[in-house]
Amino acid sequence: MKKQETRTLQDVLEQTLRETGLYEGLEIVRLNNAWDTVIGPAAAKECLSRSFSEGVYKVKIRSGVLRCQLDMQKTVLRARLNTQMGKSIVTDLILY
Numbered sequence: 001m002k003k004q005e006t007r008t009l010q011d012v013l014e015q016t017l018r019e020t021g022l023y024e025g026l027e028i029v030r031l032n033n034a035w036d037t038v039i040g041p042a043a044a045k046e047c048l049s050r051s052f053s054e055g056v057y058k059v060k061i062r063s064g065v066l067r068c069q070l071d072m073q074k075t076v077l078r079a080r081l082n083t084q085m086g087k088s089i090v091t092d093l094i095l096y
Helices: 010-022 023-039 064-071 074-085
Strands: 047-053 055-063 092-095
Touching: 010 074, 023 047, 023 074, 047 064, 055 064, 064 074, 064 092, 074 092
Parallel strands: 055 092
Antiparallel strands: 047 055
């Protein structure tokens, strides 16, 4: 009998998600949840749409005042998002 490499359940699940093409979608859901956690529930309600592509996270914000406040904190917000995700996934944050 051939000896197989022992792998963790997390590794097996991650490989399955990548093979089925679901991994990227799951990462976007996790990123959206991290965004809500970072900015708080009240501010999260002001976000109309979000998208993520090639390291750029774009968020459309209803309130101009909130958008300006968050825009001044983009560097901190990006760092907090990456910390929440457990890896450096967001390279740029665009608020519009």
